[in-house]
Amino acid sequence: MKDKTILIICTTISLFGLILFGLFYEPEFKEKTINELILSEKEGESGIVKGRIDHVIKNNPITQFILNDGNTTLIYYPKSSNFQKNDFVTAYVVRNQNGLYAHKVVYSE
Amino acid sequence: MNIIYIIGGVIIGTITGLIPGLHTNNVCAILAISPFFGNEVMLFVLSMSITQAFVESIPSTFLSAPSQNTFEGVLPAHRMLLEGKGEEAVKLFVFGGLYGIIFGIALTPIFFEFIIENEGAIVLITPPIIFLALIIMITSEKTINKKIITILIMIIATTQGLLFKEQIFALITGYFGMAGVLYSLKEKTIHPKQNPTNETNKYPTAGFLGSIGGLIVALLPGLGASTAAGLIKTFKQKIHEKEYLTMIGSISTSNFFFGYLTMFAINKTRNGAMIALRDKIFFTQQTFYIGIITLIIAGIIGAIITLIITKKAVNLLNEKNTKNLEIISIIVMISAVVLQGGITGVIALILSTALGLTTITLKIKRSINMSALIIPTLFFYCFVLI
Numbered sequence: 001m002k003d004k005t006i007l008i009i010c011t012t013i014s015l016f017g018l019i020l021f022g023l024f025y026e027p028e029f030k031e032k033t034i035n036e037l038i039l040s041e042k043e044g045e046s047g048i049v050k051g052r053i054d055h056v057i058k059n060n061p062i063t064q065f066i067l068n069d070g071n072t073t074l075i076y077y078p079k080s081s082n083f084q085k086n087d088f089v090t091a092y093v094v095r096n097q098n099g100l101y102a103h104k105v106v107y108s109e
Numbered sequence: 110m111n112i113i114y115i116i117g118g119v120i121i122g123t124i125t126g127l128i129p130g131l132h133t134n135n136v137c138a139i140l141a142i143s144p145f146f147g148n149e150v151m152l153f154v155l156s157m158s159i160t161q162a163f164v165e166s167i168p169s170t171f172l173s174a175p176s177q178n179t180f181e182g183v184l185p186a187h188r189m190l191l192e193g194k195g196e197e198a199v200k201l202f203v204f205g206g207l208y209g210i211i212f213g214i215a216l217t218p219i220f221f222e223f224i225i226e227n228e229g230a231i232v233l234i235t236p237p238i239i240f241l242a243l244i245i246m247i248t249s250e251k252t253i254n255k256k257i258i259t260i261l262i263m264i265i266a267t268t269q270g271l272l273f274k275e276q277i278f279a280l281i282t283g284y285f286g287m288a289g290v291l292y293s294l295k296e297k298t299i300h301p302k303q304n305p306t307n308e309t310n311k312y313p314t315a316g317f318l319g320s321i322g323g324l325i326v327a328l329l330p331g332l333g334a335s336t337a338a339g340l341i342k343t344f345k346q347k348i349h350e351k352e353y354l355t356m357i358g359s360i361s362t363s364n365f366f367f368g369y370l371t372m373f374a375i376n377k378t379r380n381g382a383m384i385a386l387r388d389k390i391f392f393t394q395q396t397f398y399i400g401i402i403t404l405i406i407a408g409i410i411g412a413i414i415t416l417i418i419t420k421k422a423v424n425l426l427n428e429k430n431t432k433n434l435e436i437i438s439i440i441v442m443i444s445a446v447v448l449q450g451g452i453t454g455v456i457a458l459i460l461s462t463a464l465g466l467t468t469i470t471l472k473i474k475r476s477i478n479m480s481a482l483i484i485p486t487l488f489f490y491c492f493v494l495i
Contacts, residue, residue, distance in 0.1 A: 001295055003470045004470075006292075006295075006466055006470050007466075007467060007470045007471065009463070010463040010464070010466045010467040010470070011463075011467060013459065013460060013463035014265050014460065014463050014464050014467060016460075017265065017268065017269055017272075017460040017463070017464075018265060018268055020272060020456075020460075021268040021269075021271070021272045024272060025268070025271055025272050028274070028489075029493060092493050103493050103494055104493055104494060
């Protein structure tokens with residue numbers, strides 16, 4: 001087979017891949033509720049959860065707090081912080097076997 | 110008794126290194142969900158991984174079937190093969206690998222200190238370095254046309270990386286393994302008479318640069334050996350073919366070395382073998398030293414095995430045998446992808462093979478396909494982590 005034929009076939013397949021991307025791509029971090037993340041059976045499920053901090057277990061050297069968005073869950077954030085009870089925050093989390101692990105937590109606007 | 114686990118690791122690492130499509134990460138994935146625990150698992154995993162880092166240079170040189178780590182060295186290695194210097198090419202890679210281990214040991218105290226003190230800063234400097242790597246990939250193409258095509262391939266690879274974020278194995282197999290083997294199947298294989306070599310490697314500088322490359326790969330997510338080599342080439346323009354192979358060998362082994370150190374220093378790692386190990390060992394000083402000694406012993410055994418197999422392979426490989434081995438490696442690669450990723454994996458494999466073949470036929474650097482990992486990582490750092 002000539003290189004030109006290979007190129008035409010491969011380019012067509014690659015462009016078909018772009019169509020698949022347009023049809024099926026879902027952003028990794030979408031806004032979800034705590035319930036949706038906890039009920040999901042998929043390890044590694046990620047999402048953005050917003051809520052009020054019910055209780056801060058510790059702030060240093062890592063942060064652990066209970067987040068409430070109607071349901072409550074423990075969130076583990078591997079950095080120190082100044083979060084306090086009743087702060088409204090947005091957390092980018094991934095579900096793992098120990099609960100919700102936050103990559104980033106910021107104050108909600 | 111512990112030597113049994115090292116020997117077991119070396120044997121499995123030799124098999125996974127010799128058969129394109131198989132990878133120690135497949136074995137590690139099984140180990141990660143197994144009940145095995147403790148230093149024995151570590152001895153096995155480290156021996157297996159470092160051995161594969163050496164042995165995979167054989168199919169990369171003789172079968173056009175590179176792995177993610179070795180594909181950048183394939184062109185110079187093939188040129189040498191066609192000149193009857195296939196054995197010398199593998200030898201250069203092996204010496205590079207040994208340099209990687211030597212410089213890895215030498216840099217251990219500095220690296221350990223550095224990573225603990227600068228963990229936060231590393232997160233901050235990661236996006237600019239990744240961005241720089243992407244710019245280098247584009248600007249290293251010589252003509253405007255090729256630069257534009259490179260950007261288009263980058264975009265397509267990124268969409269594949271985002272769409273198949275859980276099928277990294279299938280993507281990498283397609284871009285580098287499958288595409289290379291399929292293309293070489295259509296070519297008439299020429300195996301000129303191979304000359305024995307007594308090459309004693311004289312490129313310690315390339316070995317040292319390679320270990321810096323290994324350090325970059327171990328620390329910065331998304332970057333592979335090829336991209337690290339590209340970054341180094343930017344600062345040291347004239348790298349002789351033989352130096353380049355030495356450097357790639359060094360990146361390959363020192364990456365494991367620094368991956369292991371990173372895991373111990375900050376409990377983070379981006380190396381598949383280390384991810385599997387992380388939940389399997391106790392992080393004590395004794396464990397740390399046992400791991401380092403294992404890497405050194407298994408590395409030396411892996412280097413010797415690679416040289417012995419290469420001597421045999423040189424005599425065995427003719428046109429017919431090579432074609433048969435390439436067909437077998439295609440079957441193994443497809444089977445591994447099906448087992449690991451199912452139907453989604455197969456779709457990812459087809460798309461990534463097509464893109465890999467596109468870069469080969471257009472004579473664009475194949476490392477550009479790594480954008481499938483690099484750009485989603487860049488997005489993650491910019492929009493989530495920072």
